[in-house]
Amino acid sequence: MFNVISGILDSGVAPDVGAYEAIATITVGVGGVATADFTSIPSTYKHLQIRAMGRSGEAGSSTNAIYMRFNNDTTSSNYYAHRLLGENTGVYAQSSQAISGMDFIGQWPLASSTASAFGVAIIDILDYASTSKNKTIRSLNGAEGNNTSVCDISLSSGVWFNSSTAVNRITLVPFNGSSFSQYSTFALYGIKG
Amino acid sequence: MASTYVPIATTTLGSSAASVTFNSLGSYTDIKVVYSATASSLVNSRLQFNGDSSSGFYSTQVLYGTGSTAAATRQSNQNSIWVDNTDTGSNVNTTIIDVMNYSNTSTYKTCLIRGSAASTQVDAHVGLWRNTNAITSLTLFPSSGTYSTGSTFTVYGIKAA
Numbered sequence: 597m598f599n600v601i602s603g604i605l606d607s608g609v610a611p612d613v614g615a616y617e618a619i620a621t622i623t624v625g626v627g628g629v630a631t632a633d634f635t636s637i638p639s640t641y642k643h644l645q646i647r648a649m650g651r652s653g654e655a656g657s658s659t660n661a662i663y664m665r666f667n668n669d670t671t672s673s674n675y676y677a678h679r680l681l682g683e684n685t686g687v688y689a690q691s692s693q694a695i696s697g698m699d700f701i702g703q704w705p706l707a708s709s710t711a712s713a714f715g716v717a718i719i720d721i722l723d724y725a726s727t728s729k730n731k732t733i734r735s736l737n738g739a740e741g742n743n744t745s746v747c748d749i750s751l752s753s754g755v756w757f758n759s760s761t762a763v764n765r766i767t768l769v770p771f772n773g774s775s776f777s778q779y780s781t782f783a784l785y786g787i788k789g
Numbered sequence: 790m791a792s793t794y795v796p797i798a799t800t801t802l803g804s805s806a807a808s809v810t811f812n813s814l815g816s817y818t819d820i821k822v823v824y825s826a827t828a829s830s831l832v833n834s835r836l837q838f839n840g841d842s843s844s845g846f847y848s849t850q851v852l853y854g855t856g857s858t859a860a861a862t863r864q865s866n867q868n869s870i871w872v873d874n875t876d877t878g879s880n881v882n883t884t885i886i887d888v889m890n891y892s893n894t895s896t897y898k899t900c901l902i903r904g905s906a907a908s909t910q911v912d913a914h915v916g917l918w919r920n921t922n923a924i925t926s927l928t929l930f931p932s933s934g935t936y937s938t939g940s941t942f943t944v945y946g947i948k949a950a
Binding site: 614616617618619620621647649680681682683684685686687710712713714715716717718736737738739740741742743744747748749750751779781783784785 | 792793794818819848849850851852853859860861862863865866887889890893895896897899900901903913914915916917919921947948949950
């Protein structure tokens, strides 16, 4: 069991390929989308993983974080997030609870940043179907644009303070009412226990 | 159900090698490379795609910790992505590279990397190849010298729904 999970989450050992299943994929077309929304997530796995690549339609030439909601809960006090961020030559430890979701799960290039450069994120959502403990996540994410405006690598963690409800919907959201741009992709996987 | 997470190829070095190349990456969404290696000296490991060694098309942002210090640094306009610092002797490093959406032909290619030269540091990298071509091969190499005998390199394919 330990090897299966650690193998899949960290790939330190060969995975049991039957324990990791593709659930759904969102690919953004022309014009972009306001959110990436996975609904009706089955509770039949032990953990979930989202592997994402994206870009924001928000004005600007740098990057901005994206965030994530569970079960369409928009109450900011129900979420908390931290990250350790490396940006150019700076290192930053940050926390966030002021938005209507779990912050820092990705860092996307903005509309005028390096053309064709996309941010990437691998998000692990542990024990998402539990009805007895809060739901926690971790994310390795980054964006690189060959310049000092798009240069972020981040180790993030987050919590949804809801112990009694299984996660059955995950919504990824760009900041400032923006959109996810064309060619952004979000793939959801289930990991069996 | 189709296999979602599939081992594609593994190489265990029977003798020292200046580079390791995987030429058959199959048809997946993402590629994951896992390697446990040492080199002939403490050097950067580097990554190139499709044999592209052109100067200037790769860049890397790095976050690392060396015992008591956390720091960040970056490289722009390089001829390869900076993957990790590969150690030597008995100081085996562990590195995991995720190349996202590697076969799409619309975007530049970005990878996430967790590297650990465990005797000296821990680090996370994001690397960019400014090319929209599908990735059909990848090559890892130490910036000087060779990878040591016994180093192992494995490539996995991950297929989205």
